[in-house]
Amino acid sequence: MEYISTRDKSIKYNFKEIFLSGLAPDGGLFVPVKYPALSAEKIKLFKDLSYPDLAYEICKIFIADKIESKVLKEIIDKTYHETIFQDKEIAPLKSLDKRFYLLELFHGPTHAFKDFALQLMGHILDYFLNEDSKKAIIIGATSGDTGSAAISGCANCKNADIFILHPYNKTSEIQRKQMTTIIQDNVFNIAIKGNFDDAQAIVKHIFKQQENIKFNKKLIAVNSINWARIIGQIIYYFYVALKLDCYNQEINFSVPTGNFGDIFAGYVAKKMGLPINKLIIATNKNDILSRFLNKNQYDKKELLESLSPSMDIQISSNFERLLFDAHANDSDKIAALMAKFHDTGKLSVEPDILKNIQNNFLSSSSNDSEIISVMQKIYKEFNEVIDPHTATAVKSSYDFANNVNGKFVILATAHPAKFPKALAKAKIANKHIPDNLANILDAKEKFSILHNNPEEIINFIKSNSLNA
Ligand SMILES: *Cc1c(COP(=O)(O)O)cnc(C)c1O
Secondary structure, eight states: OOEEETTEEEEEEOHHHHHHHOBOTTSOBEEESSOOOOOHHHHHTTTTOOHHHHHHHHHHHHHTTTSOHHHHHHHHHHHSOTTTSSSTTSSOEEESSSSEEEEEOOOSTTSBTTHHHHHHHHHHHHHHHHHTTOOEEEEEEOSSHHHHHHHHHHTTOTTEEEEEEEETTOSOHHHHHHHHTOOOTTEEEEEEESOHHHHHHHHHHHHHTHHHHTOSSEEEEOOTTOHHHHHHHHHHHHHHHHHTTTTTSOEEEEEEOSSSHHHHHHHHHHHTTOOOOOEEEEEOSOOHHHHHHHHSOEEOOOOOOOSSGGGOOSSOTTHHHHHHHHTTTOHHHHHHHHHHHHHHSEEOOOHHHHHHHHHHEEEEEOOHHHHHHHHHHHHHHHOOOOOHHHHHHHHHHHHHTTTSOSEEEEEEOBOGGGOHHHHHHHTOOOOOOOHHHHHHTTSOOOOEEEESOHHHHHHHHHHHSTTO
16 A cells, blocks of 8 residues: 655655654655545455454555565454453443443553554564664653553564653653553653653654764654554444444444544544444543534644543644545645644634535533543443543533434543542542552552753663664
């Protein structure tokens, strides 16, 4: 499959190139030249496949020209295995009642849905580095969830050292310990004396300056815009829609949304031919996507702290992929729109383009008190403990239940035990804490506390990375 950038479609790339670079050189995002379309007959054949077998069928479409089938199958079987995702279904579906379902995406090593893509990416990275006999340095900044999922995914990647920066004393204790208790020679956690923006600024600085800094290995970014993250998330839309008999009834998905990666994977599944009715973008009070969808105002505002921290964003990086598709792959137009957004912090689209987007997507938002009351309602009515991110998606599905036909699948993106503060606010006692979460609370930690100073970080990376 060939890929292009959303800001310049004249250059074609292959999967390996886009996987290893993440962001396009022009600042755009990589997307397939054309989304692959599958016939209904073909999709129906996926119905009885196990999760890993279905994952193989989907991944093959995007990757098979760069990783030989047999190897790809091995990678996928290792990734979506009961010992990694601790449920034999991998992504189990639970019904609340006859119309509303929870898709539990939190049985992976870090108990958030990001494991679905990052476990896969760790193995793919190891394969490509081995193939080239290369070693790499992975660098990323995190405010919590992405860091732990990336470390967990890359920890077994023998050819890479991974350095993750987090803001010192500004993540939750559980989030920090999920990163710092993975004690391996190639894993380095750096606590920056600063905030998340400082950590991210240092990572960007290092990438911009990499020619001058002269690392002796390839630098690789972990962030939410790598196309492979989308691939790893398309699979469960197929899995659950087929399980719910999507050829005989309408299926909607409601998705807790921040960077727009997870829900965009649902849109790609729909473009590939999977019959999905509406995709519901659930936001918290950082509601730039709801404002866009309902008022055509994609305007950057101040970042607010909420009870659902992994959705606290000012802008949604993956949204550019949707804009590109909605403008019929007009990369000049997207380059101009994004440049204008960069300068003014505002973006809107032509009415017919918005209308087209609204045919596929709906959106509503939840503030903190709505999050708490939905957690309480679901606990009281169904005896289910849900996390504060999932709560936004439950609330949005209820918002549209009277106007939209069919069943609602709510993506449960994190295990509630990761968010004790929200549970305490809702006065819900969480009876079940997964073993590995309970264990890390007492486990030994390893991390380095460094100043908010790029030179200090660069020296730390150079002196700690293998053979540097
Ligand atoms: C990252 C995350 C989200 C948001 O997902 P996007 O792909 O960024 O939209 C939602 N819930 C949880 C628990 C997350 O970790």
